[in-house]
Amino acid sequence: MARLVTKAIIILLVAVSDLQAQTLDPIRYTLRFPAPHTHYVEVEADIPTGGRPQVEVYMATWTPGSYLIREYERHVEAVTATAGTRSLSVEKSTKNRWRITTGGAPGVTLRYKVYSREMTVRNNWVESAFAMINGAPTFLTLVERAARPHEVRIELAAGWKSVQTALPPIAGTANAFRADDFDTIIDSPIIIGNPVTRDFIVDGKKHVVLFEGDTAFIDADRAVADVQKIVQAGRSVMGSLPYPHYYFLTMVTESSGALEHKNSYLGMTGRYATRSRGAYLGWLGTLAHEYFHAWNVKRLRPIELGPFDYENENYVKTLWVAEGFTDYYASILPRRAGVLTRDEFLDGLSGQIEQVQVTPGRLVTPVNMASFDTWIKQYRPDENTANMSVNYYPKGAVIAFLLDAKIRKATNGARTLDTGMQWAMQRYAGDKGYTPAQFYAVMSEAAGVDLKDWFARAAESTDELDYTEALDYYGLRFRPVDPKTAPAYIGGGTRNDNGRLVITSVRRGTPGLDAGLNVDDEILAIDDVRVRADGLAARLAQYRPGDKIAVLVARRDRLMKLDVTLGADPGRPWRLEQAPNATDEQKGRFEALMTGK
Ligand SMILES: [Zn+2]
Numbered sequence: 001m002a003r004l005v006t007k008a009i010i011i012l013l014v015a016v017s018d019l020q021a022q023t024l025d026p027i028r029y030t031l032r033f034p035a036p037h038t039h040y041v042e043v044e045a046d047i048p049t050g051g052r053p054q055v056e057v058y059m060a061t062w063t064p065g066s067y068l069i070r071e072y073e074r075h076v077e078a079v080t081a082t083a084g085t086r087s088l089s090v091e092k093s094t095k096n097r098w099r100i101t102t103g104g105a106p107g108v109t110l111r112y113k114v115y116s117r118e119m120t121v122r123n124n125w126v127e128s129a130f131a132m133i134n135g136a137p138t139f140l141t142l143v144e145r146a147a148r149p150h151e152v153r154i155e156l157a158a159g160w161k162s163v164q165t166a167l168p169p170i171a172g173t174a175n176a177f178r179a180d181d182f183d184t185i186i187d188s189p190i191i192i193g194n195p196v197t198r199d200f201i202v203d204g205k206k207h208v209v210l211f212e213g214d215t216a217f218i219d220a221d222r223a224v225a226d227v228q229k230i231v232q233a234g235r236s237v238m239g240s241l242p243y244p245h246y247y248f249l250t251m252v253t254e255s256s257g258a259l260e261h262k263n264s265y266l267g268m269t270g271r272y273a274t275r276s277r278g279a280y281l282g283w284l285g286t287l288a289h290e291y292f293h294a295w296n297v298k299r300l301r302p303i304e305l306g307p308f309d310y311e312n313e314n315y316v317k318t319l320w321v322a323e324g325f326t327d328y329y330a331s332i333l334p335r336r337a338g339v340l341t342r343d344e345f346l347d348g349l350s351g352q353i354e355q356v357q358v359t360p361g362r363l364v365t366p367v368n369m370a371s372f373d374t375w376i377k378q379y380r381p382d383e384n385t386a387n388m389s390v391n392y393y394p395k396g397a398v399i400a401f402l403l404d405a406k407i408r409k410a411t412n413g414a415r416t417l418d419t420g421m422q423w424a425m426q427r428y429a430g431d432k433g434y435t436p437a438q439f440y441a442v443m444s445e446a447a448g449v450d451l452k453d454w455f456a457r458a459a460e461s462t463d464e465l466d467y468t469e470a471l472d473y474y475g476l477r478f479r480p481v482d483p484k485t486a487p488a489y490i491g492g493g494t495r496n497d498n499g500r501l502v503i504t505s506v507r508r509g510t511p512g513l514d515a516g517l518n519v520d521d522e523i524l525a526i527d528d529v530r531v532r533a534d535g536l537a538a539r540l541a542q543y544r545p546g547d548k549i550a551v552l553v554a555r556r557d558r559l560m561k562l563d564v565t566l567g568a569d570p571g572r573p574w575r576l577e578q579a580p581n582a583t584d585e586q587k588g589r590f591e592a593l594m595t596g597k
Contacts, residue, residue, distance in 0.1 A: 024048075025107075026149035026178075029139060033192075037128040039117040045110040045140060049102045056143040057110065058097040060136040060186060060310035063122045064258050065297070068379035069313065070122060071095070073135035079112040079140075095142065096311065114138055119251070121189075121259035121266045130160070130193025130212050132251055134266070135186035136310070145307070150185040151178045154192060164197065164210055164245045166263035180574040183308065187298075189266040191249055198224035200229050206245045213252035219274040223283075229337035230288050236297050236419045236596055237329065238425065242336040246454060248287060258286045260293030283373060284339060285348075289330035296329070297322040300425045304431030318436055319371035320459060324396010325421070327352070328404075331397075336596045345594065346476075346576045349401060352394040354574040356465070360508035362390040363462050367399070383519040387508045399458050405453065405470035406454070406595065407447040413592060420446035436460075448470070474593065475586025477579040481571040488543040488553075489569035492517065498535040503553075515564040525552040527589065540566070 025048035032042040049055050059073040073096035076242050081088040083105030090110075093099045102108055114137065116124030125132045139150065154163050155175040162493065165179035167188045181184035191495060195212040198220050209224045227248060235241055247264035250273075258267030274282045297305070304316040316322075331348045334340040339346075356362055361370075371390045377389050404417035420443045427442060428434040434442075436455075444451040457463045471477055491510020494503055501523045506513045523531055531539050543549060545568035550561050580586070 024146055024148040025535065026151045027139075027148070028139060029152045029331075030155065031133065031138075031152060031494060032155045033126060033131060033160075036126050036131065036157045039126045040112050040113050040114060041116050041124065041126050041131065041133065041138065043111065043140070045136065045370060046107055047100075047110055047142065047500030048107050049105060051106055052102060053104060054099055054101050055108070056093060056097055056099045058141040058143050058311065059140050061096055062310065062313075063134070063136045063259070064187070064305065064308055065261075065293075066122050066379070067319075067374040068314075069375070070137075072123070075115040075137060076123075076140075077115070079110070081108050081110045083108050083567075098140070110140060110142065117267065119253050119255040119426045121257045121268060126252075128159075130191070131157075131265075132212070133190040133192065135188060139182075139185055141182050142433045147181040149178060149180055151176065151184055152185065154190070156192065160192055161194050163192050164195060164208065164247065164249070166261065184262070185311070186308075187261045189249060189261065189264060191251075192591075196220050200224060200228045200231075202228065203237065203241050205241055205243070206250070207231060208246070208476055209248045209249050209250075211252050214254075214271045215252050218225075218252060223274055226284060226337065226339045227287065230284065230291065230333050231340060233333040233336040233596070234329075235348075236239045237332070239422050241428070242299050242425075243294055246291070248291070250283075250287075258290045258362050260290045260298055262294070262298045265293070267292035281334070281340060281344065284334055285330050288333040289326055292326045292329040292333060293322075295425055295429075296326050296421065299429045301428075301433050302419070302516075303435050306431065306433055306578060313375045315372055315375075317368040317372050318434075318439065319374060320367045320392040322438060323393050323468075324367075324398075325400040325417075327393050327397040328400035328417075329353045329363075332593075332596075333588050335594055342594055349397075350574055350576045352401075353576070354572065355394040355575050356390065356398055358507075358570075359390050361386055362395070364466075366460050366462055366505075367392050367395045368459050370395075383505045385421070386505065391528060395465075401441060402458070402465065402467070402470045405441070405473045406451065407470065408589065408592075410447040410474050412451050413589065415448075416444050416593075417443075417446075418596070431500070459522075471576075471579075473586070474590040475579050475582025476590065477578050478573055479575040479577050481573045483568060484570040485543060486571055487549060488540050488545045488566040490515075490517070490540070490564060491567065493522070494536060497522075499533050500535040501531060501536060510562070511564050511567040515551070515562050516552070517551070517562060517564070521555050522554040523551060523553055524559070526550070528552070545569075 028046040030044045037126045061071055063070050079090050080100055081090045081100045089101040090100045100108055116126040119125050123137050124134055163175045165177060165188050167179055170176040170178050191212050193212050195210045197208055198212045198218055199206055199208045209227050211218050243263045249264055249266045251268045252271055253268055254270050255268040267286055269283050273279050291359050302316045302318040304314055331345055333346045367390055370389050408416055423446060424442045440455040490512040491507055492503055492512040493505040503517055503519055503521045506519060508516055525531055526539055543566055545566055547566050549564050551564050552561050
């Protein structure tokens with residue numbers, strides 16, 4: 001009986017939510033750029049009120065995928081509202097909310113301007129040549145939890161020819177697009193101007209590769225050919241393409257950064273991105289990372305990342321899966337696409353391992369808590385961050401590498417991490433989301449052995465990661481370094497500040513920290529001999545580990561001498577290479593990882 005009642009309630013709820021989706025009137029935005037050289041977008045929003053005497057609208061304060069409260073509302077000005085010819089009262093109610101007194105009007109027209117001159121993937125940029133519009137810093141919406149459609153129509157500025165976005169167009173209206181809900185309009189950047197575009201079809205789905213900005217040196221034909229191979233590699237890993245179409249949006253603006261969306265990604269690069277191999281692989285690696293997010297995080301997501309609360313922090317402990325595993329595949333995809341060599345793959349993986357292993361904070365903060373605290377640490381790094389926390393991108397990628405080897409070994413190569421990701425996708429994609437325990441369970445199932453304790457050590461403790469099993473499985477080793485030839489070192493970072501040699505970081509476990517060197521100290525001399533800003537390494541080469549030196553520094557302009565006992569530079573003991581005695585079987589396993597076959 002109880003079961004029947006529950007079932008009836010569920011049917012009723014489904015019916016109500018269906019009805020709601022069908023009957024909610026859309027918010028309709030018009031974006032205008034009457035003077036783009038002044039960097040403003042003018043927004044007009046027709047907002048249904050349901051006849052309520054007051055409605056409240058808000059602007060999101062952060063963007064999913066970039067976990068920091070950004071306060072976009074600081075760029076909003078001149079907020080007014082009308083109902084027909086009547087002006088309405090608009091009162092600011094919180095930092096990012098406005099309350100409109102409607103007088104009972106069924107709909108109100110809200111107008112405001114947004115200053116748009118921040119070339120980051122989260123924000124807006126408007127100039128005479130083009131506009132880059134993101135949802136979070138642009139669209140004020142009703143304070144409500146409802147799947148209300150949001151429509152946007154764009155009026156082009158003089159000289160602008162096209163609007164490019166993953167949002168589906170509204171038939172019959174030029175440059176108009178429809179999002180089924182606020183999440184979708186937030187998740188769909190819009191590029192307006194005269195971009196260079198190329199497209200291709202995989203599995204019957206259109207993929208658009210776009211460059212906007214200074215595209216004179218960009219080789220779009222070369223790029224699109226490689227992007228297509230990366231798409232095919234992604235399809236092989238995950239089994240199918242999860243989106244209706246996909247837009248690779250690149251702003252060629254001498255900025256950097258990239259952000260994933262459900263059916264697109266927005267990234268930034270320099271004008272020579274396709275010219276040198278290093279820059280090109282950097283661009284393609286970022287592209288592969290954001291593209292893999294179409295599965296991992298945009299569809300297969302931690303349970304906490306939905307529904308989003310756009311006004312408050314959303315705490316999540318598994319960004320090491322969402323970001324780290326994505327970073328692992330950001331190398332796997334280009335490798336299997338044939339655009340990255342085997343050595344370049346190993347070099348990238350070595351870099352990730354090194355980044356984890358030289359970070360003292362790995363022994364202080366488990367990677368799941370680094371994820372939880374992303375709002376206050378990952379996006380707000382300072383000189384002590386490395387001492388107290390660990391970056392969940394490389395540590396998550398290294399965990400993925402170790403897990404992949406574990407699953408392959410336990411199943412004799414029959415299953416891989418790809419299998420686990422596919423199964424996780426089948427079970428938890430969409431509104432479900434996964435808990436850490438569910439993620440551990442599905443990976444254990446893929447391996448055929450219980451990995452719960454292994455995950456607890458790798459992700460929820462500060463224990464060192466164990467590389468032995470994975471290296472042995474693939475016939476790899478860390479390139480030996482000879483401690484006898486290690487140069488002397490102080491430890492910590494310095495920068496050349498207009499000819500001044502200034503300390504920028506002092507890592508835990510280094511002679512510098514033990515001797516009391518501080519961040520912002522200016523190093524003036526060693527053993528009473530002047531050290532120039534670019535001369536520290538050459539000077540330390542005159543000493544041996546164990547030597548005692550006197551370092552003269554200026555701290556807030558006061559001179560002081562500190563005694564430092566030099567240590568031995570640990571060098572780079574985390575560089576992977578094929579073990580000289582690797583068997584054909586081991587080499588074959590690594591080849592299987594490289595090719596996905
Ligand atoms: Zn990412």
